[in-house]
Amino acid sequence: MVATFIVGMLCTHLLCFAVMFWLISTRLQGDKLGMGAFAAGNAMLGFAYVLQLLGGPPGWNAASALNHTLTLCVPLVYVVGGLRFFGRAAPLLRPLLWWALAYTAAQVLVQWLAGPVARYAMLSFVSALAFLAMTAAVVQAMRGVARDLRVEMGLFALLIGGLCLLNVAKGVLVARDGLQALDMGQRLQIVFYVYMTFLATVLAPSMIWLVLRRLTDALRDAAGRDPLTQLLNRRGLLAGLQGHFSARAAGHVRLLLLDIDHFKRINDTHGHQAGDQVLCHVAEALRQTLRHGDLASRTGGEEFVVVCADADDAGVMRLAERLRVAIAQQAVSRSGAQGPLRCTVTIGISQVLRGVDGVEAALQEADAALYRGKKAGRNRIEWAHGGALQQAAPSPAVIA
Numbered sequence: 001m002v003a004t005f006i007v008g009m010l011c012t013h014l015l016c017f018a019v020m021f022w023l024i025s026t027r028l029q030g031d032k033l034g035m036g037a038f039a040a041g042n043a044m045l046g047f048a049y050v051l052q053l054l055g056g057p058p059g060w061n062a063a064s065a066l067n068h069t070l071t072l073c074v075p076l077v078y079v080v081g082g083l084r085f086f087g088r089a090a091p092l093l094r095p096l097l098w099w100a101l102a103y104t105a106a107q108v109l110v111q112w113l114a115g116p117v118a119r120y121a122m123l124s125f126v127s128a129l130a131f132l133a134m135t136a137a138v139v140q141a142m143r144g145v146a147r148d149l150r151v152e153m154g155l156f157a158l159l160i161g162g163l164c165l166l167n168v169a170k171g172v173l174v175a176r177d178g179l180q181a182l183d184m185g186q187r188l189q190i191v192f193y194v195y196m197t198f199l200a201t202v203l204a205p206s207m208i209w210l211v212l213r214r215l216t217d218a219l220r221d222a223a224g225r226d227p228l229t230q231l232l233n234r235r236g237l238l239a240g241l242q243g244h245f246s247a248r249a250a251g252h253v254r255l256l257l258l259d260i261d262h263f264k265r266i267n268d269t270h271g272h273q274a275g276d277q278v279l280c281h282v283a284e285a286l287r288q289t290l291r292h293g294d295l296a297s298r299t300g301g302e303e304f305v306v307v308c309a310d311a312d313d314a315g316v317m318r319l320a321e322r323l324r325v326a327i328a329q330q331a332v333s334r335s336g337a338q339g340p341l342r343c344t345v346t347i348g349i350s351q352v353l354r355g356v357d358g359v360e361a362a363l364q365e366a367d368a369a370l371y372r373g374k375k376a377g378r379n380r381i382e383w384a385h386g387g388a389l390q391q392a393a394p395s396p397a398v399i400a
C-alpha cells in the first residue's frame with residue numbers, strides 16, 4: 001500500500017515535470033537546451049511506472065516488456081538531453097528506436113532461454129551499467145563543457161551513482177531470491193521507490209535552475225556586447241574591468257583608444273554597409289591580435305577601447321603597434337566583386353590605471369592623446385603624457 005502510494009506520487013511528479021520541460025522548450029527559440037529530450041525522458045519514465053502500477057505482479061506480458069524497454073531507454077534520452085544542453089547536436093529518434101528494438105529482442109531471447117528471473121535481473125544490471133556510464137560522463141563533463149557548473153554536476157554524479165548502486169543491489173537480490181524480491185512491499189523495493197522519488201524531486205528543479213542560469217548568463221552576455229562586432233560594449237567593458245580589478249592578483253592596466261581614420265569618408269564613398277564591414281574588420285583584427293586577459297570593446301560609432309593588462313610601457317607600445325599594422329595591412333573582406341578596401345586607425349594610450357574609479361579619467365587621457373594623433377596626421381600612436389612614440393609610415397587612409 002505504501003509502495004503503491006509512493007509510486008503513484010512518483011508518476012505524478014515525473015509527468016508534471018515532463019509537461020513543464022515541454023512548456024519551457026516551446027518558449028525557447030533556437031537552442032532548446034535539451035528541454036524537449038528531458039520532457040520525453042520524464043514522460044517515458046512516468047509511463048513506465050504507470051504500467052508497473054497497472055500491470056500487477058511481475059511476469060511475462062506485453063506491458064512488462066514495454067515497461068522494461070521504456071525504463072532502459074530513459075538513460076539514453078537523458079544523455080541526449082544533456083548533450084543538447086551543452087550545445088552538442090545529438091540525434092534522438094533513430095538511436096532511441098534502435099536501442100528499443102535491440103533491448104526488446106534481448107528481452108525475448110533471455111525470457112525464452114533463461115526465464116523471467118533472468119529477464120528482471122538483466123533489467124537491473126543493464127540499468128546499473130547505463131547509470132555507471134552516465135555518472136562517468138557527468139564527471140568527465142565537469143572537467144570540460146560543464147566546468148562552470150561543477151557543484152551541480154557533482155550533485156548529479158552522486159545521485160546517479162546512487163541509482164547505479166541500488167540497481168546492482170536489486171539485480172543481486174532478484175538473482176538470489178527470484179521474482180519475490182520484486183514484490184512492491186519488499187524493503188529494497190520501497191527504498192528504491194523512495195530514492196527515485198527523491199531523485200525526481202531534486203533533479204527536475206535542478207534542471208530548471210540550470211536552464212535559468214544559462215538564460216540569465218546569455219542575457220547578461222548580450223547586454224554587455226555590441227551586436228555588430230560581438231566585442232564588448234561600454235557596459236561589458238566596465239564589467240570586464242571590474243572583474244579584472246576584483247581578482248586578488250590584479251595588476252595595473254592601460255587603456256588604448258582606437259579610432260578609425262576618415263571613417264565618414266568610407267561611409268560616404270562606399271556606403272554604410274561597407275562602413276559596417278570595416279568595423280567588423282577592425283574587431284576581428286583586435287580579436288586576433290590581443291593576448292588572453294586583454295579586453296576589446298567597441299564603445300562608440302568607430303571608436304574601440306582595448307584594455308592592455310599587466311604590461312610595461314614597451315609591451316603596451318608593441319601591442320599598439322601590432323594592432324595598428326594588422327588593421328592597416330589586411331584588406332577588409334567584402335562580399336561581391338567590390339575592390340579591396342583598407343583602413344587605418346589612430347591610437348591614444350592612457351596612463352596606468354589601477355582601479356575602476358579611474359576609468360573615466362583614463363579614457364579622457366587616451367582621448368586627448370588620440371586627438372593629438374589625429375591632428376598630427378592619423379595612422380599613429382600617441383601616449384597620454386605627450387609625444388608620439390610611433391610615427392606611422394605614411395599610407396592612405398582608404399585605398400579603394
Ligand SMILES: Nc1nc2c(ncn2[C@@H]2O[C@H](COP(=O)(O)OP(=O)(O)OP(=O)(O)O)[C@@H](O)[C@H]2O)c(=O)[nH]1
Nearest residue numbers: 259260261262263264265267272275276301302374
Ligand atoms: N557604417 C557605420 N557608420 C557609423 C556607425 N556609427 C557611426 N558611424 C559613422 O561614423 C562616422 C564618424 O565620423 P567622424 O566622427 O567625423 O570621424 P572620421 O570621419 O572617422 O574622421 P577622423 O576620426 O577625424 O579621422 C559618422 O559618419 C557616423 O555616421 C556604424 O555603426 N556603422
